[in-house]
Amino acid sequence: MLCCHNYSLCVSMEVLNWIWFTPKKLEKLLRKQGLKGNSYRILYGDMKDFSRMIKEAISKTMNLSDDGDDDVAPRMVPFFLETIKKYGKKSFIWLGPRPQLLIMDPELIKEVLSKTYLYQKPRGNPLVRLLIHGLASLEEDKWAKHRKIINPAFHLEKLKHMLPAFYLSCSEMLSKWEDIVPLEGSLEIDVWPHLQQMTSDVISRTAFGSSYEEGRKIFELQKEQIQHLTESMQSVYIPGWRFLPTKRNRRMKEIKKDVRSSIRVIIDKRLKAMEAGNADNEDLLGIFLESNFKEIEQNRNKDFGMSIEEVIEECKLFYFAGEESTSALLLWTLVLSRYQNWQARAREEVLQVFESQKPDFDGLNRLNVASILVLLVQIYVP
Numbered sequence: 001m002l003c004c005h006n007y008s009l010c011v012s013m014e015v016l017n018w019i020w021f022t023p024k025k026l027e028k029l030l031r032k033q034g035l036k037g038n039s040y041r042i043l044y045g046d047m048k049d050f051s052r053m054i055k056e057a058i059s060k061t062m063n064l065s066d067d068g069d070d071d072v073a074p075r076m077v078p079f080f081l082e083t084i085k086k087y088g089k090k091s092f093i094w095l096g097p098r099p100q101l102l103i104m105d106p107e108l109i110k111e112v113l114s115k116t117y118l119y120q121k122p123r124g125n126p127l128v129r130l131l132i133h134g135l136a137s138l139e140e141d142k143w144a145k146h147r148k149i150i151n152p153a154f155h156l157e158k159l160k161h162m163l164p165a166f167y168l169s170c171s172e173m174l175s176k177w178e179d180i181v182p183l184e185g186s187l188e189i190d191v192w193p194h195l196q197q198m199t200s201d202v203i204s205r206t207a208f209g210s211s212y213e214e215g216r217k218i219f220e221l222q223k224e225q226i227q228h229l230t231e232s233m234q235s236v237y238i239p240g241w242r243f244l245p246t247k248r249n250r251r252m253k254e255i256k257k258d259v260r261s262s263i264r265v266i267i268d269k270r271l272k273a274m275e276a277g278n279a280d281n282e283d284l285l286g287i288f289l290e291s292n293f294k295e296i297e298q299n300r301n302k303d304f305g306m307s308i309e310e311v312i313e314e315c316k317l318f319y320f321a322g323e324e325s326t327s328a329l330l331l332w333t334l335v336l337s338r339y340q341n342w343q344a345r346a347r348e349e350v351l352q353v354f355e356s357q358k359p360d361f362d363g364l365n366r367l368n369v370a371s372i373l374v375l376l377v378q379i380y381v382p
Contacts, residue, residue: 018239019043023097030099036087038094043236045094046079051234053078072335096236098122116140125237127249130256131225134310134317149295149306150314153287160361161282165205167358173198192331196223199327200319207318208266209283218262222319225255263312284318336373345369 023040030037038046057078073081080102083091089104103109112119120139128137135146152158173194181187200223204215228248242249270285274293288311296305306314337343349369357363364370 019097023094023099026099030092030101035090035092035101037083037092037099040094040097040099043097045096045098045236047094047096047234047236050079050093050095053082125229125233126242127229127232127237127252130252131222131229132313132317132320134313136317136321145304146306146310146314149291150288152291153284158282158287162206163359163361166202169198169201169205172201191334192327195327195330196323199323199330202326203319203322205283207284207315207322209286214262214266218259219319219323221255221259221262222316222323225252225259226320226324228252228255259316260312263315264308267308267311267315285315288314333373342369342373346373 019042023045027037027040057075060075062072062075079093083093084102084104089102091102092099093102094100103112117140121137135143135150138146176194177189180189200216200219204219208215228251232248266285267289270289274286274289292305292311296302298304346367346369349367353363353366
């Protein structure tokens with residue numbers, strides 16, 4: 001009985017530390033350093049207000065006219081803007097029992113990004129590992145090893161060979177739009193799902209080459225996984241929750257297993273083809289595996305390369321990072337089309353450079369106006 005009582009007491013103290021004492025101690029330290037923010041509210045912090053403001057923003061129609069410049073940020077990050085307006089550019093918010101700093105000073109941002117040994121990636125919701133667990137979540141030596149092996153896949157000369165896949169996927173999307181829109185008149189299209197499909201097709205073709213159809217299946221599973229993860233992250237994660245056999249937890253684990261199996265089949269096929277000397281190593285997977293083998297052979301030690309499980313996780317990261325970021329940036333580019341004069345200049349330049357020919361790498365390098373728009377998208381990201 002005494003042991004049970006002591007165990008219950010220890011568990012109770014751990015819970016109290018997690019939901020109250022530690023957050024209040026952190027709040028005191030943050031305020032001592034001159035940072036401002038809402039007072040911590042037990043367990044949820046600012047998450048209820050955070051979710052409410054996003055729902056309110058999304059429910060309103062977005063103004064895309066030339067004078068609607070201020071409509072984008074309030075729709076995407078309303079709670080961040082409200083916090084900065086109320087407390088200034090050195091402030092914090094509460095995502096459950098954990099504070100998140102909002103830093104807008106370029107020098108402070110530079111310090112955080114350069115001192116990676118000191119400012120490491122925070123430990124987030126463990127359910128994220130069911131979606132991805134690769135380079136984006138690694139630190140120090142392991143991050144350096146993975147980065148070195150993956151890097152050759154993104155060399156400019158390698159990317160040039162992938163241009164036909166980009167063109168094919170884009171042409172397929174535009175053909176669908178032409179079939180939907182009547183010959184005379186106009187039609188409103190929700191382009192977001194089309195952009196998601198197009199970027200997923202690009203990733204499938206460039207990452208897995210001839211295994212394109214298998215790649216699309218993986219994308220559909222990862223897309224469902226993202227939806228489950230997004231829903232789960234709208235509430236506070238309670239430690240140990242992922243081990244409970246809830247309907248969502250069971251489904252997320254099933255998806256992880258299915259994705260792993262599908263990628264493993266593709267990798268095994270490629271490895272057999274490479275051993276037989278019949279592999280085409282122009283796609284991301286081929287370049288990636290080739291780079292991994294070279295690293296192991298040069299050092300004569302498997303520890304210098306990646307294991308198959310690590311390769312699988314990096315392939316999953318290709319999908320998530322490539323599809324999500326690219327489709328979001330393309331949509332952001334379309335939002336910039338509110339400036340009709342720039343849109344007209346970009347269209348005229350493309351027609352002048354390529355006329356009716358397929359885009360090629362040399363021609364893309366001659367697109368000055370389009371390059372400016374790409375630069376703007378990179379600087380003012382959504």
